[in-house]
Amino acid sequence: MVMRPVYIALEKFPYFERVEVNFKFYQGRSDEQKVLSIRSLHAAFSNLYPDKSVLEISTKSENLLGRKLSAFNLPVKIPNSDKFALLESVYQGSKVFENGGPFADLFDKPARYAKVNGRLRTSGALIAFQFGEEKFSLEPKNFFYNWLYITALAAQTELAAEVLNYDAFTDIVFNPVKSISTQANSAAIFVGLSRAGFIDSAVESKENFLKIVYCL
Numbered sequence: 001m002v003m004r005p006v007y008i009a010l011e012k013f014p015y016f017e018r019v020e021v022n023f024k025f026y027q028g029r030s031d032e033q034k035v036l037s038i039r040s041l042h043a044a045f046s047n048l049y050p051d052k053s054v055l056e057i058s059t060k061s062e063n064l065l066g067r068k069l070s071a072f073n074l075p076v077k078i079p080n081s082d083k084f085a086l087l088e089s090v091y092q093g094s095k096v097f098e099n100g101g102p103f104a105d106l107f108d109k110p111a112r113y114a115k116v117n118g119r120l121r122t123s124g125a126l127i128a129f130q131f132g133e134e135k136f137s138l139e140p141k142n143f144f145y146n147w148l149y150i151t152a153l154a155a156q157t158e159l160a161a162e163v164l165n166y167d168a169f170t171d172i173v174f175n176p177v178k179s180i181s182t183q184a185n186s187a188a189i190f191v192g193l194s195r196a197g198f199i200d201s202a203v204e205s206k207e208n209f210l211k212i213v214y215c216l
Contacts (some may be wrong), residue, residue: 015192079132
């Protein structure tokens with residue numbers, strides 16, 4: 001048995017609630033093991049919150065919408081161009097380190113390649129993010145990732161409409177001991193903002209996003 005977070009959308013600040021759920025985790029790297037773990041996590045969550053509909057967001061999701069919403073599949077428009085790139089590639093390529101970055105060439109790479117690019121581990125400490133002309137500090141935590149994900153999702157009108165049918169989100173690949181940001185959290189904030197009527201204002205600018213999502 002392990003504990004993993006489930007993110008529930010809220011219609012008021014901070015627009016999500018994180019709950020820890022205890023469930024049987026199936027060890028192994030195969031897709032089959034991941035699916036068993038997702039089913040186990042969702043069953044445990046539904047026992048606690050029977051009125052909440054839950055969606056797994058990852059490439060391992062059994063739901064097509066969940067796979068489309070994965071950072072490995074969600075498209076992001078590149079500023080000042082007509083090009084799109086995968087969100088994970090953009091997130092990794094936008095990192096600025098003490099001794100290098102951003103590495104915008106990663107925008108054109110597959111997400112799995114971008115995530116393990118050697119420069120991300122040999123360029124010193126992470127100090128910021130830069131996407132186009134916009135610069136993002138490391139605080140508040142998850143700021144750039146949430147902004148990037150939520151603005152990208154808002155631009156995908158069909159996906160944005162579909163995700164509103166769900167109340168809670170999981171990401172079976174996310175391990176909170178090893179990582180900070182997760183698409184499940186971002187999706188919950190998106191739904192919360194949408195239901196509160198603030199999504200359009202929040203994605204107008206990063207300054208608006210900070211004020212609405214983080215009260216800064």
